[in-house]
Amino acid sequence: MNAKRNQFMIGVLLILGILVVINIISIRFFGRFDLTKNKVYSLSDASKNLIRSFDDRVTIRAYFTEDLPAPYNDNRREVLDMLNEYKAYAGGNLQFEFINPEGEKGEQEAREEGIPPVDVQVVKNDRFEVKRAYLGLVMRYEDKKETLPVIQNLGSLEYDISSALKRLTTKHKLRIGYTQGNGEPDLSTMKQAYQALTSQYEVTPVNLANGGTVPTDLAALLVIAPQKKFTDSSKYQIDQYLMRGGKIAFLLNKVNANLQTQYTQPLDLNLDDQLAQYGVRINTDLVRDAQCATISVVQQQSGFTMQSQVPFPYMPMASNFDKENMMVKDLQNVVFVFVSSVDTGLAASKGLQAEVLVRSSKRSGRQSGFFVIDPFHRYTAEELSESGIPLAAVVSGSFKSLYAEKPPPGIVSSSSLITASPQTRIIVVGDGDFMTDEVARNPGNLAFFSNIVDYLSDDAGLITIRSKDVAMPPLDQVSDGTKKMVKYGDLLLPPILVIGYGLLRWRNRLARKKMIEAAI
Numbered sequence: 001m002n003a004k005r006n007q008f009m010i011g012v013l014l015i016l017g018i019l020v021v022i023n024i025i026s027i028r029f030f031g032r033f034d035l036t037k038n039k040v041y042s043l044s045d046a047s048k049n050l051i052r053s054f055d056d057r058v059t060i061r062a063y064f065t066e067d068l069p070a071p072y073n074d075n076r077r078e079v080l081d082m083l084n085e086y087k088a089y090a091g092g093n094l095q096f097e098f099i100n101p102e103g104e105k106g107e108q109e110a111r112e113e114g115i116p117p118v119d120v121q122v123v124k125n126d127r128f129e130v131k132r133a134y135l136g137l138v139m140r141y142e143d144k145k146e147t148l149p150v151i152q153n154l155g156s157l158e159y160d161i162s163s164a165l166k167r168l169t170t171k172h173k174l175r176i177g178y179t180q181g182n183g184e185p186d187l188s189t190m191k192q193a194y195q196a197l198t199s200q201y202e203v204t205p206v207n208l209a210n211g212g213t214v215p216t217d218l219a220a221l222l223v224i225a226p227q228k229k230f231t232d233s234s235k236y237q238i239d240q241y242l243m244r245g246g247k248i249a250f251l252l253n254k255v256n257a258n259l260q261t262q263y264t265q266p267l268d269l270n271l272d273d274q275l276a277q278y279g280v281r282i283n284t285d286l287v288r289d290a291q292c293a294t295i296s297v298v299q300q301q302s303g304f305t306m307q308s309q310v311p312f313p314y315m316p317m318a319s320n321f322d323k324e325n326m327m328v329k330d331l332q333n334v335v336f337v338f339v340s341s342v343d344t345g346l347a348a349s350k351g352l353q354a355e356v357l358v359r360s361s362k363r364s365g366r367q368s369g370f371f372v373i374d375p376f377h378r379y380t381a382e383e384l385s386e387s388g389i390p391l392a393a394v395v396s397g398s399f400k401s402l403y404a405e406k407p408p409p410g411i412v413s414s415s416s417l418i419t420a421s422p423q424t425r426i427i428v429v430g431d432g433d434f435m436t437d438e439v440a441r442n443p444g445n446l447a448f449f450s451n452i453v454d455y456l457s458d459d460a461g462l463i464t465i466r467s468k469d470v471a472m473p474p475l476d477q478v479s480d481g482t483k484k485m486v487k488y489g490d491l492l493l494p495p496i497l498v499i500g501y502g503l504l505r506w507r508n509r510l511a512r513k514k515m516i517e518a519a520i
Contacts, residue, residue: 043085046464047162051090054169058141060096063110065133072120075135078154082161101134113138114147137161141168159465163200166462173202174219174457181209182234182269183227185436193435196450200462208234214241220456221248225432227256229270232409239274239402242426243418247456249427250275251435254284257314257338259295262373264338277402279347279354279395280428282340283368287391287430289316290363290384293335293442297375310375313384314338315439318391320359325394326463327451328357334444340430341366342390352397357427359388394455396425427452 051058060083064076076098083096101110107117115136121129137148146164151157176197178187187203188194197203206214206221208230214221214237221241230238242248252271257264266284275281293316294309316336321328328334344354363384404419433439435449451463 043089043158044465046462047086047158048089050162050166050169051086051094054090054093054141056093056142058090058094058139058165058168060094060140061113061138062096062098063101063113063115063134063136063138064098065131065135066100068120068131068133072133072135075151075154078157079137079151082157086161086165107132107134110134110136114149116149118150137164139164139168141165144168156466159462162465163462167199173200175215175217176201176203176220176222176453176457177206177215177218178203178222178224179226179234179238180205180207181212182230184224187222187224190436190440192437192440192446193449196446197453201453201457208237213237214246216241216244218246219458220453221246222251222453223248224251224435225253226269227267229268231270235271235274236403236409240418242278242399242424243401243421245422245424247425249429249452249456250282251429251432252282252340253338253432254282254340254430255286255338257286257373259373259375262375264371264373266369274402275428276346277350278399278426279344279350279352279397280393280426281343281346282428282430283343283366285340285366285368286314287316287336287339287341287360287364287366287389288313288379288384289318289360290379291317291319291361293317293439295375312375313379314373316360316364316391318358318360320361320388322355322357325355325357327394327455328448331444331447331451333442334358334434334448335439335442336391336431337433337436337439338431339391339434342393342428342430344390344393344395347395347397350397350400352395352399354393354395356390356393358392358429359390360386362387364389391431392427392429394425394427396423398423399426425456427456 062076062079062083064079066076067073068076080098087094087096099106099110101107101115111117113136115134115138117132117134119130120133121131135151137151139146139148146168148160148164151160153160178184180186186205187197194203201219204215204218206212206218208214211233218241221238223238238248250271252269254267254269255264256267264286272281290311290313292311292313295312295315296307297310298305298307314337316339317333318336319331319333321331323329342356344356347354365379365384365386366389399421401417401419401421403417408417429452434445440446440449447466450466454463
């Protein structure tokens with residue numbers, strides 16, 4: 001008995017020792033298995049690198065009301081799991097706590113921190129009731145503070161937290177400029193796009209009219225939907241900014257199209273020779289696509305006025321992206337508005353590398369010249385016979401100045417001319433309106449615009465986080481026979497297994513009883 005007792009005690013101590021060692025290892029080393037296709041439940045490398053760079057402690061207070069019903073209870077659990085991942089990689093420089101804002105004092109504290117209450121619907125005593133809840137985060141670093149007032153979209157949770165942490169810990173924001181003076185819209189009127197940029201960058205207008213210059217400290221320059229011709233002096237300023245290694249996005253309309261009047265007119269911006277020098281051209285045409293968004297139109301039927309949604313091929317819903325380029329590879333779709341085709345055929349002859357970022361679908365076509373836009377026109381197969389028309393491109397390399405072989409504007413000294421650039425890049429899109437509020441409601445549009453700016457400013461990290469896809473994959477389609485087999489299998493297999501197990505036990509008991517009787 002003593003030997004058995006000693007063996008038992010040794011076994012217990014051995015198990016306890018193993019558990020202690022496992023706990024010590026788990027504290028010192030963090031690991032997690034994520035079997036999803038895009039690793040959507042694991043932090044991206046960009047987030048890991050961001051939090052590893054902290055040189056001081058970040059504290060996060062999560063104001064979350066407890067005991068919320070589904071689906072709101074998922075928000076708390078997802079935030080807790082995500083913050084645990086951040087903490088694991090932060091090397092002690094990130095701490096967080098969850099606070100349940102109870103009572104008047106707790107709710108006042110949450111509101112003072114910038115976390116507003118939200119109304120959620122709950123079922124209590126078999127009745128729907130509205131409950132006031134708090135679902136927000138407050139982050140502090142040194143003397144700065146960032147707030148995520150309401151955690152709603154779990155799909156963008158990592159991006160929301162990482163972008164807030166980046167804003168919090170970045171010492172100086174990069175400057176992004178956008179041209180003015182040639183009929184461009186003020187970027188601040190595009191509320192969603194402007195808010196997305198100003199959260200990460202210092203955004204400043206660059207007026208090139210009347211001899212204005214491009215600041216040398218810009219991380220990127222945006223040329224968005226100008227309506228007037230650029231003067232030679234304005235083109236020179238843009239050219240020399242690129243020659244100094246600057247990065248530019250040309251988001252241009254080459255055709256003025258008005259859906260109200262249903263007429264189109266070519267738009268001359270006096271930039272064709274400059275873009276051609278940089279290896280790219282925006283054609284004076286409009287691309288139509290069978291894969292498109294819908295518009296609301298008013299029709300007269302039987303004396304009644306009816307409003308209906310009809311497909312509008314001149315608003316292509318592009319989903320044919322370059323799967324190798326981080327700007328677009330994870331996007332679902334981008335809706336363009338009267339977009340023109342892009343030609344990159346000149347790039348190779350100038351020693352530049354061109355990549356087409358977005359193409360039309362397999363059923364598309366183009367229209368040029370003066371023509372009438374008819375929302376009710378039904379396009380034939382011949383009118384949609386083209387496939388993969390380029391709509392946006394990036395060109396990179398060492399660019400040659402537009403003025404390398406011709407004199408610059410007279411007011412500029414030739415001695416200060418830079419004739420070739422270091423390695424840099426430009427992005428060209430045949431639509432200057434895809435980021436406006438009317439179409440930026442499509443998530444892909446705003447993501448594409450933000451990715452363009454991040455890519456030009458060398459901030460690739462946020463692109464990889466923003467584009468992570470957390471949508472559930474569709475179920476595989478199966479035959480009707482397989483469906484019936486699975487259905488009846490689910491119904492019949494469990495009771496058959498139970499009955500079989502019962503019969504097996506009954507037979508074993510009978511056999512044991514016979515053995516006992518035989519022994520007696």
